[in-house]
Amino acid sequence: MRRLLRRLRLTTQLLLLTSLALSTAVSAAPSTPSSWHRHLRRLTGTLVAVPTDSTFSWNGSTSDLAQQYYHLHARGHTAGSMNFTTSDLPTPIQTRLEAVGLTFEQLPGLLQRAVVWDSGYTLDKDSTFIRVYTVGGVTMAKIAVTKDEYDSAGCTTTNCSDPNGRETFRSQTCSGDMMLSVSHCASQEVTVQGGHTSMWATGGDPDGTPAMEMVRHSWFDNVYLENYLVFAIHMLANVDEPAWETCPTGYGEIIVPCDLYSASKAAKNDWKEPAYGELTTAWLIRTKQEIHAFFHLVFLVPILLGGVGLGVCLILVCRWRRRRMQLSKDTFYHADVTTISPAHAGSGGRGRGRRGDKPAVDTAQEKGSSYLESNVVIQWSYGYPSSTSSLVRALISDPGMRAKRVPMEQLHFQRQLATGAFGEIWLCELESSEVAVKRLLKSRKQTFDDVQAFMDEIQLTASLSHPNVVTFLGVAWTTLENVCMVMEYLPNGDLHAFLRANMEKTGGAGLTWRKDKIHLAIGIARALRYLHARRPTPLIHRDIKARNVLLTDSFEAKLIDFGVSRNYAAGSCMTMGVGTPFWTAPEVLDGSVYSEQSDIYSFGVLLSELDTGAAPYNDAKTTSRGSMLQPFYILKLVMNGCLQPNFSPNCPPGVQAIADLCLLRDPAQRPRAKTVVKLLERLDGPDLDEKEPELPMLKIANHSSSQAAAAFVRDDMQPGKPFTRTISDDPTLACS
Incomplete structure (x- = not known):
């Protein structure tokens, strides 16, 4: 029976891994109906993930209605169906739905609205479709x-x-x-x-x-x-x-x-005409697959009938395991609670513990009050998992967790700072100090895998200690599904928002490389050096970007968000594509084996963010027509090694050279994190804007495309290959 349970768990995990791997392909979906139809044929048949923005907030700062509709959908909200049939729709929307094999009537109300908006339409007072055009063909978002x-x-x-x-x-x-x-x-x-x-x-x-x-x-x-x-x-x-x-x-x-x-x-x-957004495209495909799966249940009836007997056996096994787990649960609820002061959390000292009683009632209160939820029972997606006890042990047996437990009643939730598809971050008060608290969404039914992934993130974050990595303060819980990770609160926000605000207010003049940016770049590089130097295996962050860098009051950079980070052992096969596509290394995008050097590529993209104050490829255009490149083509060019983020004319030559090394197509040719730190530290100084990079060799090779390609040799590297950055009108063509 244990072997059977083990096989069932492995089958479920395999399906989840397949879905995650396909999400990278969905993010690269073309936004024009003609090419989108072909792309769809490759995707349908495997459940896809819908890409969402974890920092999204419907507060009047964005026109991304599709994102708002999907966040409502993910939280269980519904909306009435729009009073249209497929034949009532404008031709572009009909064509888009036909490519998926859906009718308008099959879509839930929120997705109907997302499709109308994302396809470039609104309604007037009389419910007539009104066509909208955007400057440069950008999305409606x-x-x-x-x-x-x-x-x-x-x-x-x-x-x-x-x-x-x-x-x-x-x-x-x-x-x-x-x-x-x-x-x-x-x-x-x-x-x-x-x-x-x-x-x-x-x-x-x-x-x-x-x-x-x-x-x-x-x-x-x-x-x-x-x-x-x-x-x-x-x-x-x-x-x-x-x-x-x-x-x-x-x-x-x-x-x-x-x-x-x-x-x-x-x-x-x-x-x-506006381009199609990635979120609505993926949402449509996922809906089609869910409908397809539902109608094929009839073929599973004989199998399901045959599985009734197995189900009875599983119920008996689960009852037996629950009895065994009772002792662990009692220990879980009565574990020692150590009070952690945010001001002294980094000192490593332990406060005096006290016995905590198992809460008997649900006393969840409104914002601004203490938060305590004890009678919510998590609904797992496939029964009560046999490895739940491992999560309990992670909380009560891990010395790091026990020493950093925070009483839940001492957390006073003030306001929400950010929300994503699975989690949310709150500003809380703990012993008169402001802290940031991350927890799983309360409005979404969580699965065992959601809780397991969050526990992994908590344990990983708790194990990190570096001046340029966000400080872990503690963990609070009453039940498994309401575990909260307590971290230091940095009120200056993230680097992306800071750079954008600076561009809007000063046109970028408020920050300079010599006074500000070089210091931030060094701090982020030092954080990477720390992660990659972990033993026995390096830690890959896998989502390096300005949004995942917070700023302290003294303008120090701190790396955050280790939810997708993984340890990498030399010779291991890591191919699952995660992270944000435009910051992702080519070897990750094309599904190849990758290592910690993928973080170095992402750091090179981040250097372009620091330099320009804008997101990468925001101005990418074709060479002949001058039109904006669609995300699908940008990613294809990146995978082919034909496109890199732009840098401003005022970028110091040394910074530009280091970025070029980080962005090399071959990961083996990119510098290590420790080398990046040394190169940046050598540049730091009053003559930064004029200082040339101190590299053993920097060679410029001319190519028929009239674009320069850099190659370099370093002591711990093999001789480099020339690198080109030609932008072809046809991304399927090889670079030249």
């Missing part, structure tokens, strides 16, 4: 006008606040010309005039379903003595929008201004 953009147009705002006390803004005085000067979209004509409401706003209800209604705003401006016409996408139905110069009584919603589309203005303003 990128058409929101930010507060800084709105202010730059010279417009004024009505300042409001939402029920959470968060400040929101609504347009007040703004001419049509001023509004359209910062718009990122254009709309088909809408003839029905909307009410006297704002044309731009921030805000968002985290649990709200955006309405995406296109509204016509036309008026005669008595100040500018002009007739103006602006279209605006309202996420509240226009009848529910507060009047102009009035704040909403509850949550407001983002409003996105658009120009009137015409063929004559399209070329001048670069208006194009």
Whole structure:
């Protein structure tokens, strides 16, 4: 029987691994219907993962409605079906659904809305589809006008606040010309005039379903003595929008201004049909597969009937194992609780323990109060796993866990900082100090594997100690499913947000390599050196990017998020693609065996983020047409070694040279983390901007494409191969 249980567990794990491996292929799905159809044939048949943004927050700063719809779906929310059949849809949406083999009627209400929006459509007051065009053909997720953009147009705002006390803004005085000067979209004509409401706003209800209604705003401006016409996408139905110069009584919603589309203005303003987003593409494929699996259950009936007997045996085995686990559970609930002060968490000292009693009631309270949940029973996806006791032992037997246990009642949850598909991070108060607490989503039914993965992350984070790695403070729990990881809180946020804010406010002039960026780069490289030097096996982070770097008050960099990190043993086969695609090394993207050198490639991409203040490949265009490259083609070029992130003209030559080494196609040719640290430390100084890189040899080779390729030789490396960065219009062609 034990052998049978072991085989069942192995089969389940194999299916999960297959799903995870396929998620990399989905992230590279082409966004045009013609090529997307072929890509789909390769994907259907294996359950795919839907790529989500772990930092996403529906607060009026983004127009990524598809992300909001999916987060609602993942939390168990529903929405009524839209009153359309497939034949009622615009042709592009019909074509997109036909490529998947779905009808509009088969989709849940939230996915219906995501498909309409992501395909570049909204609705007017009469439920007529309205076509939307975006500047440069970017996705609909990128058409929101930010507060800084709105202010730059010279417009004024009505300042409001939402029920959470968060400040929101609504347009007040703004001419049509001023509004359209910062718009990122254009709309088909809408003839029905909307009410006297704002044309731009921030805000968002985290649990709200955006309405995406296109509204016509036309008026005669008595100040500018002009007739103006602006279209605006309202996420509240226009009848529910507060009047102009009035704040909403509850949550407001983002409003996105658009120009009137015409063929004559399209070329001048670069208006194009928007590209498809990766999330909606994957969500459609997954839905098709789930429907397909459901209809094939009829073929499994004989097998299921034959498995009834086996099920009875498993129930008997589970009852026996539960009796054996009772002692472990009692120990779990009555384990010693050690009070950890955030101010002294890094000292290694232990406070005096006290006996903790098993809570008898559920006393979960609202935000700002202590959090204690004891009577929630986790619903595992496939029965009660036999290895649950190993999780219990990890909490009560691991000396690191026992020494760092925090009483749950001492954590006071204040506000949510970030949320993802599986977890969320909260700002909490612990003994008058602010801490960050990570836990699994309470609104989502967690599986055993979710809890196991989170426990692995906690144990790994607890084992790390370095000035440039986020500090683990403790772990709190009452039951397995509400384990919380307590970490230091860094109020300055992540490096990505810091760089973006600097670009928006100063155009990048607020930060320099000599005074700021080189210090951050060295700190991140030192964190990598520490991880890669761990013994007996190096630790691969696997998701190095600016979003996973936090900033201290003294502007020190600290690496976070070890949820996908893994130990690497030389000679082992690690091929599962994880991380964020644009920061991912080519060998990971193409499914080859990889090592800690994949982190070095990601670090090279991060150097481009530091230098430009922008995400990689945000300006990647084809050589002839000048149009933006779709994500699928960008990743293909990266895998072929034909494309690297751009650096600014002001990037110091030494930094550029180090980045080029990190971004080499062959992982064996990239420098080790310790070498990167040494090279960066040599550059640090008042003459950084002029200092040439101190490399044993830096050779430039000319190629027929007129682009330079760098090759280098280092003491612990084999002679390098020339590297080219040609961008071909056809990514299937070899680089030259």
